Amino acid sequence: MSEQLERLNRLPLRGNLRGLEPYGAPQLDVPILLNVNENTHGLPETVHQAIVSAVSAAAAGLNRYPDREFTELRTALSRYLEHGLTAENIWAANGSNEVLQQILQAFGGPGRTLLSFPPTYSMYPLLASGTDTEYVAVPRGADFTISPEAVAAAVAEAAANVVVLCSPNNPTGTALGLDVVEAAYEAGEASNAIVIVDEAYAEFAHAGTPSALTLLPGRERLIVSRTMSKAFALAGARVGYLAAAPQIADALRLVRLPYHLSAITQATALAALEHAGALLANVEDIKTQRDRIVDGLAELGLKPAPSDSNFVFFGGLDDPHAVWQGLLETGVLIRDVGIPGHLRVTAGTEAETTAFLDGIKALMSSRVS
Structure with missing residues (x-):
């Protein structure tokens, strides 16, 4: 038991909260953050x-x-x-x-x-x-x-x-x-x-x-x-x-x-x-990048789910954590959602999307060869 958990357990915490972990995603200092479904385009x-x-x-x-x-x-x-x-x-x-x-x-x-x-x-x-x-x-x-x-x-x-x-x-x-x-x-x-x-x-x-x-x-x-x-x-x-x-x-x-x-x-x-008009114009660009990701992943033989969001959930991975780690090493952070064989990536700007697609293509090629 960790020291932090021991300190927590000494408090009169409600029973249904004991053993729970707070919500959170990795917050790492990398150039391209595509892990928490943010709008990476920023404000006009x-x-x-x-x-x-x-x-x-x-x-x-x-x-x-x-x-x-x-x-x-x-x-x-x-x-x-x-x-x-x-x-x-x-x-x-x-x-x-x-x-x-x-x-x-x-x-x-x-x-x-x-x-x-x-x-x-x-x-x-x-x-x-x-x-x-x-x-x-x-x-x-x-x-x-x-x-x-x-x-x-x-x-x-x-x-x-x-x-x-x-x-x-x-x-x-x-x-x-x-x-x-x-x-x-x-x-x-x-x-x-x-x-x-x-x-x-x-x-x-x-x-x-x-x-x-x-x-x-x-x-x-x-x-x-x-x-x-x-x-x-x-x-x-x-x-x-x-x-x-x-x-x-x-x-x-x-x-x-x-x-x-x-x-x-x-x-x-x-x-x-x-x-709203200026902001929703960015939404249209994000949708274009999302569809690029879907098409690009399918071309690699992976299994992207149809997406109506600003991210893509995809499967067909033998070792998703290794892919996640490999992308991280290239400066691209995506999300391991804990579902076997799957990962999730946010649709970013055109440059960010290209970096992700190039990175995962290289990873898939190295694993095939």
Whole structure:
């Protein structure tokens, strides 16, 4: 037992937190970081300057608390999402992880369950533990897909209180059909289950891929979660949000901390939303690089999954850790997600994507020869 773990175990830690490890990915000092699905394009200069100006203006009033209801931001987010949404349908917090945490604080807790379908976002069980919510995992099929029938059966059997569906899914990158969401929602009627569709990567989806936003009318237990970390290149600003029936936001007001979104955060998000066009132009370039990765990996005989996200999950590797290490030695860091035979890589700039493809091609060639 490590000294750190011994010190931790001397504290009166809650039983369901003992033995857990915090969320994290390797943070190494290498030239090309393609391991945590960041938007590597950065902010266009016009957006950078707009944020600097907005933050400067907000700083003049930092002696006062921010708008507790962040009304202007909620209005701007509703305009961005469209689908007939208004400010009353929107909630926001410090990253989509805090949004999910607040949902579990309101609808999870002792004696309640969170159901999800791994492999999926690794924060879901940690958020469940943090809110003392039982986590129920129902594995996906061998091809990492889930069918409406399987989802409905799992929701009914677990009598789940909260169901979370990640679409596009992390780490596989694949989007869910709306029939899967509908099946989960209908199956959850008996247990009055909240159904969350985590659409953190929605802006990167292929044209024609539907959003669960279209399912919101008439479904008061359905929540669609989004983030500004990815498409808006604001990972460092920590802005996440959701769209749902107005009573969902009312429920979250019961558990949120006072003035939880700072004036600086609100100003940053508003400035970015005013320049959504420039930021989404970068998204189109990222999608091009993602598709380059898919095609390039397939040409090498590897097995990339279809991706509606800003990353590519790929298999066909006999020794994924050796490939990960080999790329690291060339200055390219990607993600070993712990799934046998697979790795995950973020789609970066054209130069970063080229470096990854050249690096893995060289590795594959050396292993064949």
